[in-house]
Amino acid sequence: MTLPQRVGVLGGGRMGAGIAHAFLLAGCEVTVVERDAQAEASARSRVLESVDRSLARGADGTRERFEAMLHTAVDVAAFAGCGLVVEAVPEDRALKVEALRRAESSLSSGAVLASNTSSISIDDLSSTLQRPRRFLGLHFFNPVPASALVEVVMGAATDPALETAACEWVAAIGKTPVVVRDAPGFASSRLGVALALEAIRMVEEGVAAPADIDTAMELGYRHPIGPLRTTDIVGLDVRLGIAEELRDKLGDRFEPPALLRRMVAEGRLGRKSGRGFYEWSEQ
Structure with a gap:
């Protein structure tokens, strides 16, 4: 399965910026949503600084091309049309539940929603969503640009077909997937x-x-x-x-x-x- 043409990232801190960077370099249009205008500007700068470092190391593309492919916003409505949205807010259950619910409300029924959580139960998070079959964990590692691994965490309610799709997406951004079932701390x-x-x-x-x-x-x-x-x-x-x-x-x-x-x-x-x-x- 090819990468979605449009990918969203909810949260533009160090992890979110790294995730956005990975999908940008793979050729996706990426939308990063932050909580306010100041955080939005910081997130855009953070992503482009990361892109600059990759270009300096010989990555294909130009600064202008990636600038045009990167979009930022303060409203999750900007995720409309995204085939995949990855939540990357701080590791707090209540914060993640609220963020995931907001993101899901803007997505089509066929879109995939993922959490970058490193320890919170995917089954627990999915129980708060309207479409748990379209939800899974994509656990990236810090710093994302240098890390070669992504954990694909399958919840009990996750559509089994998403395992193959997610592994192919991870491979397409130049990283190696490992599949784990939802368990405390994953692997x-x-x-x-x-x-x-x-x-x-x-x-x-x-x-x-x-x-x-x-x-x-x-x-x-x-x-x-x-x-x-x-x-x-x-x-x-x-x-x-x-x-x-x-x-x-x-x-x-x-x-x-x-x-x-x-x-x-x-x-x-x-x-x-x-x-x-x-x-x-x-x-």
Whole structure:
């Protein structure tokens, strides 16, 4: 199945901009909807800056072409005519439910709605929608332009035919799909958070410094980036939210370490705040 000619992204933050970037470079007309005019302008700038970096690395196309293919708005009515809309608002259930309902109201009956959630149940989210058969998870990874993976999360109510379609779409934007059923943390978040939490406990216990823990995983297990640097890139607040979700669903083995809670309370969120387990102010 070919990519939809028009793709929508609800939310133009770091993740949403990255998702928009991926579909733009694949040749889709992309509409990004944000909450207000200021956020809309920031989202457009963010997407085009990402496009510029790809063009500098040799991507096909011109800045002018991608500018013309990128549309932004503050009203979900702009999604009319989109064959696929991906929700990419922050990882909060109530916020996602409200966003998904608004997006669905603007779509045709045949359009596909997807959530970029990294841990919230697809079945739970679909239960709030009018067309759960046309809904699934498309879990992209940060930073989207550099990431090669997308989790295709199939809910119990998802039309089985969407599995093939979604995998083909993911391949068409140059990434590799993995299909998982709806389960707490899916595959990647569950495993990634388990590793990160144990690494944070090791720092908390004074076992080793963050850089040494990361180097052990990078050189010993060939991880491209260690779990603590990855946590800084993802955001400590995001890691904390996912850990709490998994603890509620899977038990105390996902209880967040006190160090993680303290760092989030102090505003040490990782790269986006300039400081986490590493200093990012000059990177």
